[in-house]
Amino acid sequence: MKNNVIEVKNVIKHYGDVLAVDGVTFTVVKGETLGLIGHNGAGKSTLFKMMLGLIPLTTGEISINGAPVHGSAFRELRRSIGYLPENVVFYDNLTGLETLKFFASLKSCDQNKCLSLLEKVGLTHAANRRVDGYSKGMRQRLGFAQALLGNPRILFLDEPTTGLDPEAIREFYLILNELNTQGVTVVITSHILSEIQERVQRLAVLKSGKLHALGTVQELRESVNLPLIIKVRHHCSQSILQSLMQEIALESIAVSETAAELSCHRTHKMEVLHKLSTLGALIEDVVVREPSLEDVFLGYAG
Amino acid sequence: MFNIEISQIKVIASKEFRDRIRNRWVIAVAIIFTAFALAIAYFGSAQQGEVGLRNIEVTIASLVSLVIYLIPLIALILGYDAIVGERERGSLDLLLSMPITRLELILGKFLGLSAALASATLVGFGLVGLLLAYQINLDALYHYMGFMFSAILLGMVFLSLAVMVSVISKDRARASGAAIAVWFFFVLVYDLILLGILVLSGGSFGEALFPLLLLLNPADIFRILNIFSTEDLKVFYGLATVFPASLSNPWLLGSMMTTWIVMPLTIALWRFK
Numbered sequence: 001m002k003n004n005v006i007e008v009k010n011v012i013k014h015y016g017d018v019l020a021v022d023g024v025t026f027t028v029v030k031g032e033t034l035g036l037i038g039h040n041g042a043g044k045s046t047l048f049k050m051m052l053g054l055i056p057l058t059t060g061e062i063s064i065n066g067a068p069v070h071g072s073a074f075r076e077l078r079r080s081i082g083y084l085p086e087n088v089v090f091y092d093n094l095t096g097l098e099t100l101k102f103f104a105s106l107k108s109c110d111q112n113k114c115l116s117l118l119e120k121v122g123l124t125h126a127a128n129r130r131v132d133g134y135s136k137g138m139r140q141r142l143g144f145a146q147a148l149l150g151n152p153r154i155l156f157l158d159e160p161t162t163g164l165d166p167e168a169i170r171e172f173y174l175i176l177n178e179l180n181t182q183g184v185t186v187v188i189t190s191h192i193l194s195e196i197q198e199r200v201q202r203l204a205v206l207k208s209g210k211l212h213a214l215g216t217v218q219e220l221r222e223s224v225n226l227p228l229i230i231k232v233r234h235h236c237s238q239s240i241l242q243s244l245m246q247e248i249a250l251e252s253i254a255v256s257e258t259a260a261e262l263s264c265h266r267t268h269k270m271e272v273l274h275k276l277s278t279l280g281a282l283i284e285d286v287v288v289r290e291p292s293l294e295d296v297f298l299g300y301a302g
Numbered sequence: 303m304f305n306i307e308i309s310q311i312k313v314i315a316s317k318e319f320r321d322r323i324r325n326r327w328v329i330a331v332a333i334i335f336t337a338f339a340l341a342i343a344y345f346g347s348a349q350q351g352e353v354g355l356r357n358i359e360v361t362i363a364s365l366v367s368l369v370i371y372l373i374p375l376i377a378l379i380l381g382y383d384a385i386v387g388e389r390e391r392g393s394l395d396l397l398l399s400m401p402i403t404r405l406e407l408i409l410g411k412f413l414g415l416s417a418a419l420a421s422a423t424l425v426g427f428g429l430v431g432l433l434l435a436y437q438i439n440l441d442a443l444y445h446y447m448g449f450m451f452s453a454i455l456l457g458m459v460f461l462s463l464a465v466m467v468s469v470i471s472k473d474r475a476r477a478s479g480a481a482i483a484v485w486f487f488f489v490l491v492y493d494l495i496l497l498g499i500l501v502l503s504g505g506s507f508g509e510a511l512f513p514l515l516l517l518l519n520p521a522d523i524f525r526i527l528n529i530f531s532t533e534d535l536k537v538f539y540g541l542a543t544v545f546p547a548s549l550s551n552p553w554l555l556g557s558m559m560t561t562w563i564v565m566p567l568t569i570a571l572w573r574f575k
Contacts, residue, residue, distance in 0.1 A: 052399050056575075072305045078401040085399075089392040093321060105313045106400040146396075 003029045005154060005185045006051065011060035013046055013209075020046045022209040023060075033176070033186040035196045038206030044189050045086060047206070048158055051187070052083055064154065079107050082152035086159045086189075088143035092132035096123055096142050099131060100149065109150035117145040120175065122168070136163035144172065155179070157188045161195065173199055193294050226291035227263040229253070230272060233284040234260060240282070248275055306409075310402045314410025315417065322380075322418035328425070331376060335426025338368055343430060358434050358442045362449050365427070366528045369453050370521050374460040375485050377419055381464025382481040384411040385574070386471050404574045412458075412465050412567060419457040423450060452527045452559075459520040459562040460484075466566035469574045492519045517555075520562040527555045 006028040013021040021043045028034045036044050049055045051062055053069035064081070067073045090099050100114040118127050121141040126134065134142065140163045147155060155176075161169045176186065176199065190196040196203075197217055205213040205220070213220055230250070234241070241260060245252060248271055253261040264272050269288065276283050322328050342364045385408070388394040397407065427450050431438075438446065463484050471477035496515055516522040 049395065052395075054395055054398055075305070075401045075403065078399065081399070083396065083399040085392070085395050087392060088396065091321075091393065093324065102313070102317055103396075103400065106310060106397075106402055108309070108401070 005030050005032075005065060006187065007061070007063045007066075008047075008051065009061040011047070011050060011062060012058045013043075013050060013055070014058045020209050021050070024206070024209075024211045026204055026211060026214055028185055028187060030185055031180065031183040032202065033180055033188060033200045035200035035203045036187060036189045036206065037193060037196065037203060038212075042206040043209040044206055045158060046209075048156055048187075048189070052081070052156060053078075079109070079150055080153045082147035082149065082155045084140075084143045084147040084155075084157045084160050087162070088139060088146075090131045090139065090142065093130065095128050095130050096134070096138075097127040099142060100145060103146050104149050107150045113149075114145075117148055118142075120148070121145045122171065137165060137168060140164055141168065144175075148175075153184055155184060155186045155188075157186065159189055159191065161190060161192065169195065194292060197292070221291055222266070224291075225266075227251070228266050228269055228291070229289040230262045230264060231287040231289065232260045232262065232276065233258060234279075234282055235284065236279065236282045240279070244275060244279075248272055305403070306406060307402075310406040311410040311413065314402070314407060315414035318384075318411055318414025319417045319421075322415070327380075328418050328422045331419070331422035332426040332429075335372075335422060336429050338372070339365055339427055339430040340433070342368060343434065358438055358446060361434065362445055362528065365449065366525060369449075369456065370525060371489060373419075373423070373453055373457045374489055374521060377457045377460035378464045378467075378481040378485050380419060381412075381415050381461045382468050382471075382477045383474060384415065384465050385468040385570075386474050386477045387468070390474050405571055408465060408469070408567060408570055408574065412461060415461050415465075416454075416458050419461060420454045423453050423457060427453065449528055452524055455556070455559045455563075456520060456524040459559060459566075460488075462563045462566040462570075466570040466573075469570040488519055488521050493522065517558050520559060523555050523558050523562075526550060527552060527559075 004027045008024055008026050011021055011024045012019070024043075024047060026034075036047070038044050046055070050057055051064070051069065053074055056070075062069050064074070064077055067077060091102075094102065096118060097114055100117060101111050104111045104114055115124070115127065118124050121144050123138060123141055123145065126138060131139065131142065140160070144157075144160060147157065161172055164172060176188075180186065188196065188200065200217075202214065202216055203220060204211060213223065215223065235258070236244075238255075241252075241255060244250065245262070248264070249268060250262045250264050250272060253263055255261070262272075273286065273288070276286055343361045385394070388397060398404070431446050431450070434446075464481055467480045467484060468477050471480055496512070500512065516526065
């Protein structure tokens with residue numbers, strides 16, 4: 001498909017006897033944000049490094065914009081790729097501005113844009129301070145500014161929000177959202193699953209080097225088939241509740257005199273809601289909760 | 303096959319050079335060179351019961367003996383960290399994700415560090431050269447310049463070896479150990495082995511082979527380059543007896559030094575994964 005920006009085909013990576021990545025295949029289309037999740041050691045960083053052409057593949061194929069991730073064609077492409085490594089490290093003796101200028105000159109992009117990039121990530125006040133005086137969050141923000149050098153069309157962000165405070169995380173995703181609307185393709189990893197859940201179009205779940213699942217958040221939820229949680233505030237007697245549960249295959253998680261937490265298969269959702277509505281004033285409130293991504297993640301990668 | 307972008311080499315090289323200027327490495331080493339050179343120039347004849355600035359050619363000979371120990375050590379200390387340091391700190395991946403090849407990175411590091419070492423050598427020994435200027439004739443000036451130039455070449459050889467060690471080593475601790483081992487081998491052990499063989503064989507061991515073996519050690523090439531540049535000192539050092547004039551052509555010696563610079567860098571590139 002011509003819209004495919006990143007194509008990963010049957011990629012296998014061995015480190016000696018260790019199989020780090022085992023037959024992974026997926027594509028990322030233009031303007032898409034793909035979230036890569038998995039436990040430590042699942043093969044996320046190895047996959048990242050292979051997509052960036054930093055380490056060779058044992059077998060398989062990776063291409064970006066149709067070209068393999070090595071050779072002189074890929075060197076040109078690197079100018080339009082932004083990369084933020086996990087736990088980014090800079091040169092302590094340089095200031096934030098000098099750091100950006102150094103990478104800008106390597107990417108042959110306009111050094112005059114460095115100050116405005118620092119402003120974008122909220123580091124203007126520290127532009128002329130040496131990086132060794134930066135906090136973890138400030139380094140991460142500098143790393144993000146570095147990844148944005150030269151208006152990249154593809155972004156690889158490895159745990160980009162580590163060390164950021166909630167406000168900075170919000171600002172980070174605002175910028176990412178803006179880039180998304182401009183057609184920038186993003187591959188992102190994060191351990192904060194509830195955070196990534198709202199921000200990505202599709203998720204790839206890695207487990208022991210294998211691609212365990214791939215799809216939208218909704219598709220993953222449905223395929224893993226976790227039950228829905230239904231919370232009810234009620235004035236029913238125990239016997240009414242018991243008969244209701246037997247009738248429509250509800251399972252009780254916790255039941256008290258005025259509240260009940262029940263679970264049911266998602267295919268029974270409408271039936272359950274209908275039955276509850278027939279109880280009229282006995283039911284005060286109903287909340288249906290979808291399984292969280294954490295549930296899916298644990299279901300898949302746990 | 304090699305698609306080299308000079309601008310990328312320049313970016314890395316100027317960063318390395320600027321770092322060494324900024325952290326005062328260049329000025330510190332220049333001061334060390336000046337101090338040693340001055341002491342040698344001034345006190346060098348103390349054994350003969352006299353002190354003071356003497357004949358520049360004798361001074362050069364003494365400086366050669368100093369430089370042969372000092373410059374390889376300084377170059378190895380300067381360069382062993384070049385690649386392994388980036389890898390251990392975790393900044394290598396980001397660097398290599400830029401539009402830069404491994405060859406450009408290695409050359410940039412090597413040339414930037416060479417520029418720093420060359421500046422320290424030129425400033426350090428140049429100052430002493432200026433002090434000796436009043437007694438320098440054109441010939442002596444030529445020799446002194448030759449000495450400084452060959453000292454820079456010697457530094458580049460050991461920087462090249464240091465970069466190779468830095469690429470091959472798994473971590474900084476091993477790299478520093480390997481760098482010290484390289485220094486011991488070329489500066490101390492190699493000549494002792496040759497000398498041992500010569501003595502044990504009663505001087506009969508390969509008259510033709512011995513000079514060639516000397517050419518396999520960059521420190522010895524440096525010594526020969528400088529000793530043979532001055533007629534008086536050839537005899538003074540007794541080297542002429544073991545080293546044929548046919549092999550003392552400065553162009554041959556210079557190209558041997560160049561080979562010593564290129565070879566370790568080539569191995570470094572080959573092993574840089």
